Amino acid sequence: MTHLNFIPVYSIFKILSTSLGPKGLDKVIVNIEESTLFTQNENYNQNFDINDLIITNDGATIMKNLPIKHPLGIILKQLSNSIDVQVGDGTTSGVILACKLLEESEKLLIKNYHPNLIIKSYQIAYDQCKKILNLNCIELNIPSIFIYNEKEFNNAENNDIKILKQIISTSLSSKILSNYIEQFTKFCFQAVSYIQDPSSTLIFNNIQNNIKYNKILGNNIASTKLIRGIIIKLRLDNINIMELNNSSFNSNNSVNNNFKTMLINFDIGFIDENTLKLIKYNNLNFNKIEMIENEKKQLEIKQATDFISNLKNQNKEDEPIIIFSSKRISLSCLKLFKDNNIKIIYNLSDEEILNIQKVTFSPIVINTITSTIHSSYFGTCKINQTIEKQSEFYLEILNDQSNVCTFLLKAPSVFIIEEIQRSLNDSISILSLIIENKKIISGGGSNELQLSSGLEKFIKSNEFNQLVVDESKQDIFKIMNCIKSFARALQIIPILLINNAGFDSLVLFEHLKIIHKEQISKDYNYTSINLNSGKISNMLELGVIESLKGKETILKMIIDTVSMIIKIDQMIK
Known part of the structure; x- marks a missing residue:
């Protein structure tokens, strides 16, 4: 059985892998065809157009501006755009996980595993992942119609509001706004409150249409303001x-x-x-x-x-x-x-x-x-x-x-202004998804470790045996290997997060695997590495939190994309 060449997938993986997480590195993207940056003209600096240059570690922006022409790369580019539109955050980890899953799939295809069997196994793994995530999620007591209250925000007597503040503060602390966390956390709360339609509990769908950005070059970041209008x-x-x-x-x-x-x-x-x-x-x-x-x-x-x-x-x-x-x-x-x-x-x-x-x-x-x-x-x-x-x-x-609000962004550099907009959009997306669905899970690679450990236990359980009772022994063995491949692919997220923070992933990751495998208590399901100190910590306590719905949506889109790619056996030009 023939299958596609996955080299373009590995190239995208290599580009994005060093940009994952709060300690990820930036990329400089230059439009070579239009830019004068690489011209032989000695006076190129005078002709250089600032719009030809992008500096970012945002996965969605990197994928959007990569000059990709290979069909597999274009499919992954569409996946990136879909995650950005439907979830707003998690684009980098989503595309990386898709690339890693394709790598594991290629190994299975080389062993003559049929694509339909692999797809069926991945769907079983996804269904089990949903169960594990729902079992370990936490539901917040937040009103369906979220109204910003200055006193409640400042005092934060409500524990759930404290959690929301910590989530946004943690999100912003890994970005260019780390020195302005209090100001921009308040902006995020206000923006979500402004754009919500009182007749509906949906917020996320309003972000693109109801949040506007005006950009002014000059002054400092602290001069940025938000108005309702x-x-x-x-x-x-x-x-x-x-x-x-x-x-x-x-x-x-x-x-x-x-x-x-x-x-x-x-x-x-x-x-x-x-x-x-x-x-x-x-x-x-x-x-x-x-x-x-x-x-x-x-x-x-x-x-x-x-x-x-x-x-x-x-x-x-x-x-x-x-x-x-x-x-x-x-x-x-x-x-x-x-x-x-x-x-x-x-x-x-x-x-x-x-x-x-x-x-x-x-x-x-x-x-x-x-x-x-x-x-x-x-x-x-x-x-x-x-x-x-x-x-x-x-x-x-x-x-x-009004349900429309506008940020007046100010910064000394065009690149900083663009990064501020991306940071705000990510944080507002996270906040709106959590307020809409109220269910949260731990982040920082801890949920991927939960899922990986849970899948390895699942294939040894009676539940799995009952699920594949009608399959042949040979197919059962293959399905188990496919689910193991899915579990291995999930492990790439915590490994890269640790590597990008400058710590030794070999030792720390193995320690984390043991903790999640033993599951001494439920709190251990939320553990991962504190990327500032390198110590094993509870991600919920650090405020490293994701939306349950967002995670489920990303996993589903990854499964659908990978399934479509591995079913292709020939490319006709």
Whole structure:
């Protein structure tokens, strides 16, 4: 029986293996085809584009940017992307485990084990892994609707909140934010609380759509902030309008009173021929260009005046109004809005308008300016204008009821900013999965040791014998060997974690295997190596914790990916 060449798989394993864990090393990824970094030109430094260079130890980022062309590598790249999208963390360990399982599978294929038998055995192993994980998991008493409470967060009298804080603190301590743990742990709690829909207990699915990032190069990491709403960068024309048109806006970052908001998707002050015919201005003389222009200008002003009048009629509370438009506003109409103390931001992108809609709950008005305005067209928000580096103006659009939040990331380097975003995304993903499912397991390689030890015991148990009672003796022997291979593959995670921390894995790993094999008490199931001290420790006490659902999802995706690959016996070009 023929099978594929797994050399590309081993190459990916070699690249990722040194990046696993909190002590993992960084990779520098350069786009050689587009970058000038390796050019023979002596002045290459002047032409170097910073976007061609990536420095990271994040598995998802490494896999995404690797120039992979081999089909097996592309499949593993898709696995990495799936883990990143569905779980948010654990990409490096997931791909490494898949590579190791493929290595073990190749050994079985060389011995003429049929792929279908291997796949069947791996499925048995996966089912048993789920049982072991559920047996050793801990369920937290967390409310389904998670609400951030400043007092509860600071005092942490609730033991479960303490555990959650420790989980995020441990996650951040292994990343670039290790010196800002308290600040960014608080940000993670706030973000999860903000993005959760009160009508649903699901949080994880909202991360991608409801958490936004604005990046400012300069200042320090501690200047990063989180708001409940969105931040838009003002263009030069809007900056001037805001300064002229809004005496209540100022640069001292103070939040103003509530604004009524309206989102429009039509021009104001730009009249086309169809509009002229619709409104039927019979006194227009089309033979005289000057008269036409004057009439059009008067018509523009009349339209804007009618629009402003309609706005004021519906604004019975006399609250300040701000309009966000994705279209143009003529200069003459801008002056009218200014005179009537109506703030307006125009020429916004479609994405910005949609994000503002999520915050203000305003419908987007797409009909013409002559239509009647209803009170239902209005939303609400708070506005805060900030100035960065004396040249960049940002508008914060805030709403305490919004499910959208925005991080304003600041750091002295582009690479640091990108790493901060990845760190926050990983930590928020972990927190949201745990709050959703409430069940946690120990991390740091301890659960892989649990599973490996549990599978070795399983193949000697009566449960296994009953499961394979209808199989031939030869197939039973092969299934046992396949499950042993699965158990050996799991051991690669704690081995690499120990190696990457600079300790001797040969001695420490064997010691851990004995502890998990003997299982003197349930607490020993949670033991692994403290990667800071090199001592055997309880991972739950250290806060090295994973989501049960996340682990099950990753294992299932690994099994499916490996099963698909080992069933391929020929590649046709």
